[in-house]
Amino acid sequence: KNEVEQSPQNLTAQEGEFITINCSYSVGISALHWLQQHPGGGIVSLFMLSSGKKKHGRLIATINIQEKHSSLHITASHPRDSAVYICALIQGAQKLVFGQGTRLTINP
Amino acid sequence: GAVVSQHPSWVICKSGTSVKIECRSLDFQATTMFWYRQFPKQSLMLMATSNEGSKATYEQGVEKDKFLINHASLTLSTLTVTSAHPEDSSFYICSATNRDRTWQPQHFGDGTRLSIL
Numbered sequence: 001k002n003e004v005e006q007s008p009q010n011l012t013a014q015e016g017e018f019i020t021i022n023c024s025y026s027v028g029i030s031a032l033h034w035l036q037q038h039p040g041g042g043i044v045s046l047f048m049l050s051s052g053k054k055k056h057g058r059l060i061a062t063i064n065i066q067e068k069h070s071s072l073h074i075t076a077s078h079p080r081d082s083a084v085y086i087c088a089l090i091q092g093a094q095k096l097v098f099g100q101g102t103r104l105t106i107n108p
Numbered sequence: 109g110a111v112v113s114q115h116p117s118w119v120i121c122k123s124g125t126s127v128k129i130e131c132r133s134l135d136f137q138a139t140t141m142f143w144y145r146q147f148p149k150q151s152l153m154l155m156a157t158s159n160e161g162s163k164a165t166y167e168q169g170v171e172k173d174k175f176l177i178n179h180a181s182l183t184l185s186t187l188t189v190t191s192a193h194p195e196d197s198s199f200y201i202c203s204a205t206n207r208d209r210t211w212q213p214q215h216f217g218d219g220t221r222l223s224i225l
Contacts, residue, residue: 033213041146041199042218048211086151094140094205096214098151
């Protein structure tokens, strides 16, 4: 079993829909990244969180350390949100353990 | 925000050539840089961790003589793919962080797409 599991693997939605991507993990962590990878390959860190909830614009990330679960939400989704979203666990020495990613496509 | 610059973004070269990829942190001291490889539609695979001023730590299965990593300053790490062959064609991406600022997220370069003919 992978240390980190993301769901769904692929998600297609219409513009304006509320999007949720889930990340479950089985190991102890110090924090967790949500990353966005665009078609060109570049990666942007959207959030780094170790507890509770963070919000940035239309993006919201939550984490429940006891349940070993995190979610990324996108409100009022837009075609420019189309990308691969990756959950990455932060373990010792800042090494990241990556989920397989969720490929999100938002249709106009 | 912090920026990591990776260069080149795209390279095509002949088999047997050595290719150097640079990863620079532009506005912070990167004590630690990570090098990743990514195959199409797959997740990132950590190749090695490089700490400024010391030898890189390679992940199991990564040939250190094939993928030479140098991290000589707090703003620059390089990955050299020596005597590249078609099977080395891949997307390579670096990330940088400061081990004294663990509350800050890692910052990624834009990646290098390497094609070996």
